[in-house]
Amino acid sequence: MGRKTTITDVARAAGVSKGLVSFALNDRPGVSPDTRDRILDVARELDYRPSLSARSLSTRTSYALGLVIARDPEILGADPFFPSFIAGVERVLSAEGRALVLSVVGDDAHEQTVYRTFASDARVDGMFLTDLRHDDPRIPLLQSLGMPAVTLGDPDARHAARASADDAGRTAHPYPSVVLDDTAGVVELAHHLAGLGHRRIAHVIGPRRMMHATRRDAAFAGALAEAGCPAPIVVETDFTAAEGAAATGRLLDLAEPPTAIVFGNDPMAIAGIGIAHERGLQVPRELSVAGFDDSELARYVFPSVTSVRSDPLVWGEQAARTLLQLIATGASDDVELPPARLVTRASTGPAPTP
Amino acid sequence: MGRKTTITDVARAAGVSKGLVSFALNDRPGVSPDTRDRILDVARELDYRPSLSARSLSTRTSYALGLVIARDPEILGADPFFPSFIAGVERVLSAEGRALVLSVVGDDAHEQTVYRTFASDARVDGMFLTDLRHDDPRIPLLQSLGMPAVTLGDPDARHAARASADDAGRTAHPYPSVVLDDTAGVVELAHHLAGLGHRRIAHVIGPRRMMHATRRDAAFAGALAEAGCPAPIVVETDFTAAEGAAATGRLLDLAEPPTAIVFGNDPMAIAGIGIAHERGLQVPRELSVAGFDDSELARYVFPSVTSVRSDPLVWGEQAARTLLQLIATGASDDVELPPARLVTRASTGPAPTP
DNA sequence: GAGCCAAACTATACCGGTTTAGTCGTCCCC
DNA sequence: GGGGACGACTAAACCGGTATAGTTTGGCTC
Incomplete structure (x- = not known):
């Protein structure tokens, strides 16, 4: 069976240089409409799919996002939050041809290592920060690693600042947050x-x-x-x-x-x-x-x-969208989701009379 | 801040060619002990870490494994199996510097696409097949894509074959399986x-x-x-x-x-x-x-x-080990885990007398 | 018709590793 | 002491894309 078709194959078949094929595929200016169409046709016909690793190497982009969960496996199984959150993230990523790289770590020391490894290997283009902590050490860590991220919830504890007189004075956090109140x-x-x-x-x-x-x-x-x-x-x-x-x-x-x-x-x-x-x-x-x-x-x-x-699913979707936008444009606004609402069922009732 | 140190930096600092550095780092023959030590010292001193994407490109290896879960997000949240399984997989992978690429899909059509994409993008080096189905279409699919895999459970339904006269006659399945009875x-x-x-x-x-x-x-x-x-x-x-x-x-x-x-x-x-x-x-x-x-x-x-x-955690660990071995050596034996055991608790008791 | 400019396209240098072919020096043996 | 074998090492090709400098072409201006 033949090798995978490369950009060179497409270039040869279309009778143009591979640089032009690259331009046409990433629709950038400098390609005449006729040629562009011809190139796209040839590419489709040859079932050409760009090599992810080649592209990663030259663009320094991995086309993947990372999620590190620092919880005991046992808890992780019991708590339905993460599976739903992940499903929401996936819904957005898979449509964009991106993947989710997951890591589950038990202890904090190991957590740091994973963040560092993901960054220095450039395995992911950005990360989700869940289970935000007070003065979360992961924020300066990721910042020093130059890694984009989105936080679930507001790391500045805005709700506390709200009470204080000087709201404008609060530290601007470096990453966009997706807040579900x-x-x-x-x-x-x-x-x-x-x-x-x-x-x-x-x-x-x-x-x-x-x-x-x-x-x-x-x-x-x-x-x-x-x-x-x-x-x-x-x-x-x-x-x-x-x-x-x-x-x-x-x-x-x-x-x-x-x-x-x-x-x-x-x-x-x-x-x-x-x-x-x-x-x-x-x-x-x-x-x-x-x-x-x-x-x-x-x-x-x-x-x-x-x-x-x-709503962990919606939270995941929105977090993924925000992170993708941050990576693509270099900036992204905070997002506020509809607040959590009470669902009344049978386990609550009138207080017993003494 | 400076660029990441590359293999060329190491080569220059050690006064050798970058090819030799590559040899030394992957400890292959053809490097004198002295030189090897010197190169390793320099690499450590410069905190050199090979670029994953560069390596992926030249070795056609992604250093990641894939798991596609075809369950409704809602179910996924309720069932603790997958989180534990994933935690087990992670335990092995993170120690090996490999990552887990996860995808959650709702419907079967989409499932196929994800498998194809993972394969044609070479995003993963191998895949875990969970929730095995009868005459599972994913097995021939992955086979045709040339993608290594490990199955959770025996796809040949050996337990049925056991009863038949001609046990040796059953179809040999193409992938190693990790069986928990x-x-x-x-x-x-x-x-x-x-x-x-x-x-x-x-x-x-x-x-x-x-x-x-x-x-x-x-x-x-x-x-x-x-x-x-x-x-x-x-x-x-x-x-x-x-x-x-x-x-x-x-x-x-x-x-x-x-x-x-x-x-x-x-x-x-x-x-x-x-x-x-x-x-x-x-x-x-x-x-x-x-x-x-x-x-x-x-x-x-x-x-x-x-x-x-x-024991999903152990199952995940073993599946990861088996898959890594398959990828590394091209072959791997089936693994049989200790069988599932009954845990008796309070929800079962004597049948009511009519 | 010379001069100029932009659009369309090619050639080539990257990205950072691995791998192969080839060079050099040294030891060994007859 | 000449020839072969081998170990240590270098140079360069390669993986498959992207980005940049340079070339051709055609149209427009004066």
Whole structure:
């Protein structure tokens, strides 16, 4: 079987130089319409496909984007966020002939190495920054590596700056962000629970070093205060169902256990319901439970789980689009997605009367 | 800031030709020990890293492996198999300086395109074939594209051939396979349920076109027959919690509903428990439920779910190793992993007495 | 009709590696 | 001491594109 057809084959068949073929294919000026058409015809006929590696070498572009996930494999499996996010990214990339290079790392040290390797190998043209952390070290790292990136959420914690007098004074972050305001849904949830008469409420959040954990914590506590409720009991976890279950156990062991528990993701909420049932508590009659992300399973457990719907798929799509634009034009605006909304289901109900 | 150091820089600094540097770095014969050491020293000092794209171009190797997942994003999120599998693959690849290129596609037509594109762009050096189908069209496709691959499970359905007289006569499959015998766990499960006195048993399986679905179906039915039980009621689903729930509903509506339901994955099992509870049925007192894969959540719902533990992480590791070996040496043996084992938990119990 | 300019096209130098053909020197052997 | 073999190394071709400098062609101007 013959070799793959190269640009030289096309040039020879069309009777022109290979430089001109390159021009025609990347439709750049300097090619007469007739010639261009002829070249394109020949290329199609020979089923010519430019070699990615040759192109990468001369353009210093890899036509791929990178995603490094720094979570324990175990958690990754339980949390539906990333698969959906990836699917959204893919939807955009595959249409553009680009690929997604994925890396899953356990520890932070290894994480740095992967970012460095991706950059120095020029394996990707840009990266997605998820699970943003406070003063995220990856931002200066990527900046020093000259690697374009897009962040999921605003690395400057604009919500905090908003309260301060000098909003304009905040540090401009170097990368465009795609923001999905999760606090909106959390606030709705706080009002929902307060409205149901709950006063002793617990908030089981993800790792504090991740911005979304503290951001939601602040939003939830703030909204409860506004509604005249006491501050929630906050428990930090690593997002695993195991820690969600453990946290629930500890909360229910308190002298005055909460009447409602809000979890940072759905798997933890489902595990929480499991613990409650194990102890013979009725949900929501004796304990209300809510989750986050609104995964498929939330609808199908018993009772179905009240959750805050963030849309990882759309988030992925938009992040991919933003990153591609940044790479192509050198600049890209921040994008604000529709805020997360509360989805009320059967796991939340009126607070039990004492 | 200066350009990246290239092989020419190293050659100049070491006072040799760049060809020799290449030899030294890929430790090939024809370089004197002294010179080799000197070159390596210089390379280290200059922090030289070969350009991936340049190397790709001249060696026709991309140093990346590909995984195409043909599942609906929604299902992907619910099923923890892939994230764990990917984490396992990554563990091996990152140590080898290779990357994983991922693609998530919804429909089959698009699937073909992605395989073709990966091949014609030479974006990957080999591919993982998961969710093997009967007479899987991807095998001849990849073969015709000259793309190395490794299959998860045996595409020849050896378990069927085993029964036939002429075992040697079966078609030799072109790709090495990494087999994790899931039937062992399914058989254990059948005996477990039969031993508990269950007679009316349902099996909610995944899509029939996937080999593992029919394989497990056959194994389960066979083991039940052996144990003197009637044939199970089989329901085909798409692996979503939604269809798992729907199937459960239909089964419980039967005039003689099953006393035990076995599901093809854990999310469906959890959804099944949800439906049972919704109808006021006690699990396992009135209905026993079992899942598959033994995901984290299975341990933490109420009641905890009896499941068959397949080990996606190990599967991913081994598949990566096998594929790398195939690519490097041109041949690789099939690998047999420890079989899946039953994990008994609280969701299965004695059959209710009529 | 000489002079000029732009458009269309060619030739060639890259990109940064690998690989092959060829050069040089040294040791060995008869 | 001449010839062959071998080890160490260099020069240059090559992978398949893109980018740039240079050449041809045709039309327009005065």
